[in-house]
Amino acid sequence: LALDPDRRVLMAMGTLCTFLIFATSSVVATSQSQSSCLVQTRFDSSKGATEIGFDGSDASVFSTEQQQCIASYVAEVQLLLPGYHLQGRRFGGANATKKTTAGTSTAAPVLGAGFGSTATRSLAVFGRQLGLKVHHFDPLDSPKWSDLDLGLNRSCSERHQLNQVNFSELLHETGSDVLLDTPMAELFLDFFAASPNSKVLLTLRDSKQWALRRGQDFADAPLPVQSPCGHRLDSVSVEAAAQLFDLHQKLVRCVVPPEQLLEVNVFDGALNSTQIAQFLGVRPDFYVPFPRVDSDAERVNLADLGSKKVSTEDAEAEAFVKGDRVPICITGQIRRLELRTKLKRFIEPMLSAGHQVEVYLVMDPRNDTNYIHRAAGSRTAGGKYTILTGEFESLNETVALFPTNMTVIFDPFVPADYRFDPRYAMMMEEISAWGPSLGTALTKAMERARSHGRQWEALRRCWRLAQIADPVPPKAAIRLRDDVAVLQRFVPSLETMSRGVHVQNCEHYFGLNDKGAIVSGQGEVENYFTKPLELMLKNFTQLLSFQKSRCTRPLNPESVLFNSMVLSHVQPHYLENFPIRPGIKLQDENQQVNLCYSQGAHNTECFEDRELLEKTNGGIKIYKTSTTPQELLYICEAPEQ
Numbered sequence: 144l145a146l147d148p149d150r151r152v153l154m155a156m157g158t159l160c161t162f163l164i165f166a167t168s169s170v171v172a173t174s175q176s177q178s179s180c181l182v183q184t185r186f187d188s189s190k191g192a193t194e195i196g197f198d199g200s201d202a203s204v205f206s207t208e209q210q211q212c213i214a215s216y217v218a219e220v221q222l223l224l225p226g227y228h229l230q231g232r233r234f235g236g237a238n239a240t241k242k243t244t245a246g247t248s249t250a251a252p253v254l255g256a257g258f259g260s261t262a263t264r265s266l267a268v269f270g271r272q273l274g275l276k277v278h279h280f281d282p283l284d285s286p287k288w289s290d291l292d293l294g295l296n297r298s299c300s301e302r303h304q305l306n307q308v309n310f311s312e313l314l315h316e317t318g319s320d321v322l323l324d325t326p327m328a329e330l331f332l333d334f335f336a337a338s339p340n341s342k343v344l345l346t347l348r349d350s351k352q353w354a355l356r357r358g359q360d361f362a363d364a365p366l367p368v369q370s371p372c373g374h375r376l377d378s379v380s381v382e383a384a385a386q387l388f389d390l391h392q393k394l395v396r397c398v399v400p401p402e403q404l405l406e407v408n409v410f411d412g413a414l415n416s417t418q419i420a421q422f423l424g425v426r427p428d429f430y431v432p433f434p435r436v437d438s439d440a441e442r443v444n445l446a447d448l449g450s451k452k453v454s455t456e457d458a459e460a461e462a463f464v465k466g467d468r469v470p471i472c473i474t475g476q477i478r479r480l481e482l483r484t485k486l487k488r489f490i491e492p493m494l495s496a497g498h499q500v501e502v503y504l505v506m507d508p509r510n511d512t513n514y515i516h517r518a519a520g521s522r523t524a525g526g527k528y529t530i531l532t533g534e535f536e537s538l539n540e541t542v543a544l545f546p547t548n549m550t551v552i553f554d555p556f557v558p559a560d561y562r563f564d565p566r567y568a569m570m571m572e573e574i575s576a577w578g579p580s581l582g583t584a585l586t587k588a589m590e591r592a593r594s595h596g597r598q599w600e601a602l603r604r605c606w607r608l609a610q611i612a613d614p615v616p617p618k619a620a621i622r623l624r625d626d627v628a629v630l631q632r633f634v635p636s637l638e639t640m641s642r643g644v645h646v647q648n649c650e651h652y653f654g655l656n657d658k659g660a661i662v663s664g665q666g667e668v669e670n671y672f673t674k675p676l677e678l679m680l681k682n683f684t685q686l687l688s689f690q691k692s693r694c695t696r697p698l699n700p701e702s703v704l705f706n707s708m709v710l711s712h713v714q715p716h717y718l719e720n721f722p723i724r725p726g727i728k729l730q731d732e733n734q735q736v737n738l739c740y741s742q743g744a745h746n747t748e749c750f751e752d753r754e755l756l757e758k759t760n761g762g763i764k765i766y767k768t769s770t771t772p773q774e775l776l777y778i779c780e781a782p783e784q
Contacts, residue, residue, distance in 0.1 A: 204336040212397035235336030236308040255323035256395045257346025260357045262409040263324040265436040271611040273425040278317045280324035310337035343399045347408040350385035429508040429555035437550045463618040470501045472605035475625025477506040478532040481726045488629040496634045501550040503608040505601045508555040531728040558600040564683040568592040570697035595700045599676035606672035616665045624658040628726035643714030647721040654701030659723040670711040739779035
């Protein structure tokens, strides 16, 4: 269908002549069922313009210039699709309104004008991260939206039924701040006519690459044209699909005023996520890298939308199978983050094993960093080593490390620092025994309680990101603490794991130590991520009573987690093989940096991990002093090269 330039000129001139003929005559009376390629037109000598897409009404919602844009678009599309027309269309449907003179309305939703497979899902995740309500194509949409999606496949003879749709009502039905993906692009003129004051986001990519990928993933999708009326992508060549895609971009740029339009291309490597956030009306306190949503994560057959239903109860009963999504949420502080061993020995092996991995980096972006009450910059091992912060100062520095074939959400998260029942802090530090030092002890206790609360807040944020990435709850999920390193290649057997929360079988501290946790079961995943904070805020007395019923020890983070799980019917499990340890960067007097693992007295349960390090990693040992007997403080991996 690609045409040489001379033929294009001749056909364009012929089309223009056709327009002028109709412009000097009365309205062409054409049956709604007639499948001609003519565009219904009418000449108005007082306006000196041709109105396009009207069924006889004078009250066009588009200006003269915009109508000319649409006329040009139709003429160019006809060169590629001789049977294409917009005859009988009234853009905006039953309730189209003219643009107000007050400028862009803050109440008007942002419209996405880009077709699917242009990173619309990543954009939806980004908007939700920022706290906006975003509507993105969903086979479980309300009947009105589902009917509209199916309407894209109706024949051209039935296309006039779109004139009866209340597009304004649809826009406001969801209460969304942003609307993206199918059918927004295919019916862009309708939605923009219904909300002409809206800002417009045009998501882009190279047209040839788009046509190839879209055809590979969704061959039965509608063509990238306005009101496609049953024309499918697999009915034209890749070259023709790419040209139609380009014509759509040209139409949007022509119709939408420049001050209302933002073009976004996540594929060209020059993305400014701050600009996108501000266009959406949000000014984040910290830089939020644009998320990466794997396009292989979802394959929806558009032709089967009418019968595609997902039962939450049925999904709950299903066991985890390879290929199901696996969120891995890494929580903590960006300046403590150890990422390279997590990627090399855990995340990448999970991908290689066929798991659909989603990584959420829920990182406090602020600079105050402590490692087990030892601040970065302090010295250890008789002053021979200096404790360093992690290698990252911002989430943006982590982006390039991740493989491209996976979903990653970069989330700078500043906790709210909720106030908990003061009994928690007092019990944890045994305040009554401090006597004259009560004030100091209470301050210390409150700081510890605040730190614990931040962990529970981050867990809840993990759950929110899982909902943002996909409304269907995951059947398994993993949480790793910021400073945890993975000692060897590890792929958990998720398919055979019992339902519940699985943690390392050491350092229990009378509860569950979840510096690393693997959770199996849909309900269990939600409860693990949400219940500790919920119970601490809303039902602390229940937690405390349960603690007293099972042991005499005061509450601590490990027992809060254990009690929360039992009270919410999540079975705790202890893994014998979970090769993770909190890591710390130490720099020696020669500026050599080592990744090290604490081996203090409180770590003596984890002998398997110590033996693993000594046997396989070929690193060094660091002792407290040179006296005898020597006290081993750290075992370190081989120095970084």
